[in-house]
Amino acid sequence: METVHTILETRKIIKAWKKDGLTVGLVPTMGFLHEGHESLVKKAAAENDKVVVSIFVNPIQFGPNEDLEAYPRDLDKDKLVCEKANADLIFNPSPEEMYFDNAVTSVAVKELTEGLCGSKRPVHFQGVCTVVSKLFNIVTPDRAYFGEKDAQQLAVIKRMVQDLNFDIDIVGCPIVREEDGLAKSSRNTYLSRDERKAAVILNESLNLAKEALKSGEQYASKLTGIISKKISSEPLAKIDYIEIVDSLELKPVCKISSSILVAIAIYIGNTRLIDNFTWDIK
Known part of the structure; x- marks a missing residue:
């Protein structure tokens, strides 16, 4: 090399x-x-x-x-x-x-x-x-x-x-994750020990949204509400955005009828982290 x-x-x-x-x-x-x-x-x-x-x-x-x-x-x-x-x-x-x-x-x-x-x-x-x-x-x-x-x-x-x-x-x-679910990122090195523990809230909140989708939830506002509530339970976390958009054009959707991207950006302390998942309608 x-x-x-x-x-x-x-x-x-x-x-x-x-x-x-x-x-x-x-x-x-x-x-x-x-x-x-x-x-x-x-x-x-x-x-x-x-x-x-x-x-x-x-x-x-x-x-x-x-x-x-x-x-x-x-x-x-x-x-x-x-x-x-x-x-x-x-x-x-x-x-x-x-x-x-x-x-x-x-x-x-x-x-x-x-x-x-x-x-x-x-x-x-x-x-x-x-x-x-x-x-x-x-x-x-x-x-x-x-x-x-x-x-x-x-x-x-x-x-x-x-x-x-x-x-x-x-x-x-595909996203590569730590054992506790946090997405690998060069910016993870900025996190203090307490912030690192708090950062798992990103993946945990997205998993709750996945469960709601599996249960048949069709409205983006309900999903963003689920994610927001979970993230707000972590004192060190501050929401930058929670967005649900179609996977190709990245335009916001209200009712889920095709492939979507659920994307979030969260500040843990002063460090901005992102995470997401794509959901395909079967």
């Missing part, structure tokens, strides 16, 4: 792979890799001849008051995770390598980014789409792998690929 830091080096390696007729999978990450990322890399390794993991804390997807400087970084640990999961190449550029000082071009996906996290983080998805489109152009993968924990991001990337005719298959991979 190699680690490179420039676009030129990356393109040179991938050009040689393509010349040999090898398929390439890309796993875009911001580093500080955990078992969730590892599962993406393993999936990519199982489905492609070569795997590239990009490790880049993308500055343009962070708002002015967000945690860019505090975002955890540990490249040495990330290398071990990638090697264990059978990655072939780590692309670890600097911001100066990825962005020109006088750049005036960005990529924005409208409508799908207006709700959920997009309504709370107005610059986020434009930054995500811009960096991912650049990675697609640099790596030219056959497939790219994203976690379903960031469900809105996955839907937005799929739409961007469709609308801009990228010849890339986007593969969504």
Whole structure:
């Protein structure tokens, strides 16, 4: 496994792979890799001849008051995770390598980014789409792998690929959870011991909503009420949003008649965590 830091080096390696007729999978990450990322890399390794993991804390997807400087970084640990999961190449550029000082071009996906996290983080998805489109152009993968924990991001990337005719298959991979149900996240490291215990309220509240759906509940307002009541029982938790939207267009629904995404964002202390599940009408 190699680690490179420039676009030129990356393109040179991938050009040689393509010349040999090898398929390439890309796993875009911001580093500080955990078992969730590892599962993406393993999936990519199982489905492609070569795997590239990009490790880049993308500055343009962070708002002015967000945690860019505090975002955890540990490249040495990330290398071990990638090697264990059978990655072939780590692309670890600097911001100066990825962005020109006088750049005036960005990529924005409208409508799908207006709700959920997009309504709370107005610059986020434009930054995500811009960096991912650049990675697609640099790596030219056959497939790219994203976690379903960031469900809105996955839907937005799929739409961007469709609308801009990228010849890339986007593969969504299941959420990886801790033993107590908390979704794996790099931001979990921000939690104190008490906050970590409190954070299980996210998955517990979603499980109550699943049980209600299994029992035949059809109204989104009832489900959001169930989730809200459970989360409000935890003193360290503060609701950012609870949304029930259709799975494709991410538009709010009132009565459930097709596939839905139940998505939440909760502050545990000062740490914002997200979680979700998709429910398909049988």
